[in-house]
Amino acid sequence: ETPALGSSSWCGSRVAYVADEHRAKKKKRNLGEYDFVEDFGEKLPFSRPCVYQCDLETGVIDRVVEDAGQPALSRHGRLAVVRLGPRSRFDGRKLGLTYCFNRASSVEVDGERVECDEPLARSPRWDDDGTLAYLKGDFETHDGPVDVVAGAATAKGFYGVAVLPEDCWRYKKKAVVFDALDGADPGIVLVDETGVRSLVKKATLLAAAPGVLLAHRRQAPDDPGVVSLATEDAVIDLPLGPTARPTVPLPALRTDAVGPRAFVVSAPNAERLVLVPHGGPHSCSRATYAAPVAFLASRGYACLLVNYRGSIGFGDETELLGRVAEIDVDDCVAATTAALEALPHLDRRRVAVCGGSHGGFLTAHLIARHPDLFKVASMRNPVVNLLSMLATTDIPDWVAVEAGLQTTKTSHALTDADLLTLRDRSPLATVAAVTAPSLIAIGLKDKRVPPSQGLEFYHALTAPKRLLAYPDDDHAIDSPKSAADYWLATLDWFDTHLAAINDHDAPPQLRNPNN
DSSP, X not given: OBXXXXXXXXXXXXXXXXXXXXXXXXXXXXXXXXXXXXXXXTTOOOSSEEEEEEETTTOOEEEEEESEEEEEEOTTSOEEEEEEOGXXXXXXXXXXXXXXXXXXXXXXXXXXEOOOSSSEEEEEEEOTTSOEEEEEEOOSSSSXXXXXXETTEEEEEEBSOSXXXXXXXXXXXXXXXXXXXXXXXXXXXXXXXXXXXXXXXXXXXXXEETTEEEEEESOBTTBOOEEEEEOSSOEEEOOOOGGGSOSSOXXXXXXXXXXXXXXXXXXXXXXXXXXXXXXXXSOOOOSSOOHHHHHHHHTTEEEEEEOOTTOTTXXXXXXXXXXXXXXXXXXXXXXXXHHHHHOTTSOTTOEEEEEETHHHHHHHHHHHHOTTTOOEEEEESOOOOHHHHHHHSSOHHHHHHHHTOSOOSOGGGOOHHHHHHHHHTSGGGGGGGOOSOEEEEEEXXXXXXXXXXXXXXXHHOOSSEEEEEETTOOTTOOSHXXXXXXXXXXXXXXXXHHHTSOTTSOOOXXXXXXX
């Protein structure tokens, strides 16, 4: 199951599901056996996703819709699907769908397109009466605001909503519930014909039943929070017992706000700061539990999470387009400066930075441009060379849009000015200035940021360096064994190289590039 293609829908004796189109095997062994088959990139080895229906009583399977996914069967036997649109191609090739919610698509019901005034429509959900809800929107960035259509009601401008919950209609008749972002904070909201209503603040929705919500509440990056039952009149925390408590005692952690879009998670006695910029870049450091942040904080680090301009949830995601490597870098430096000034117990001589994907892009830029401030780095699948990235990633349109190129159609139409823009915005252009010891991790099955990106930076570095290559991981490097190895290696890398800094070195002069 993925947000891009969905999984299956079951009603009575019928099951609708998504599978790749069957390709007949070549009769002659040496003719076409090794032909390249294009797919939809990161985590989606589908060359042509199709929706199939199976009648469980007869065993008959029919292919219903080609180039489609997210099937939803109603109680009345109607089938809604999402058909992929033409904006899923660039340069003649298929574009990655995972994490990319800007791909043109439409909702169809029994073969008829649902009228929609936006180029993006997804996540159909039926209520028991046969009323349809879905999401719609129009944005260039890979995530952005969506409108929620619930029958005759439409509510606009929600962030962080990848899909509607399958049980979104169950809480109340003629109303849908889901969680969305308000800045960095999630919250559960209700949409019906009367408008939008907040139900539970700072919570995510786990399940819905008539009149009752199961919510994950009171989270912080260092605190898993609680599971609660919420009704119109009360919120009741559920006693989950001792299994919910950590088996290893952790020091008391705290969250300090550093301006409206950044916060520090740390133990009270933390002395070393680590900046943790998120990827995307049109994503968000949410004020919810994050195991890596809690881990680093428990080991004595103050973790600074920054929602730089372009992060979703704040309404300015397009401000970053054409300005990557500028305002996102400046915002990270400004937040780091603010944190060090607001928390004087932190050692200005021992600041680390750690990020993945676009967060790795920022990490590489920060250690090159601000070597006096950032003394050690760790990065996962970092973007370092936009020129080579354009030709090898599953989302070349990302490179074009974020770099502000005039062409978003083809890499063959790049002008000399475009080539210079891509070079100048790439961390590889300033790698010679890096002095910080750098740990780089790559997933060898990554189709989003190909492992060659991290290799390019590793080979160009003259500073102390270490490369971790995970053979079975893709972009996220999130398999349990690999994730544990990476974060333990990061902790050891930071501890070792920050301890080697001389206590008598002069601390860096702090400056805010946004002033």
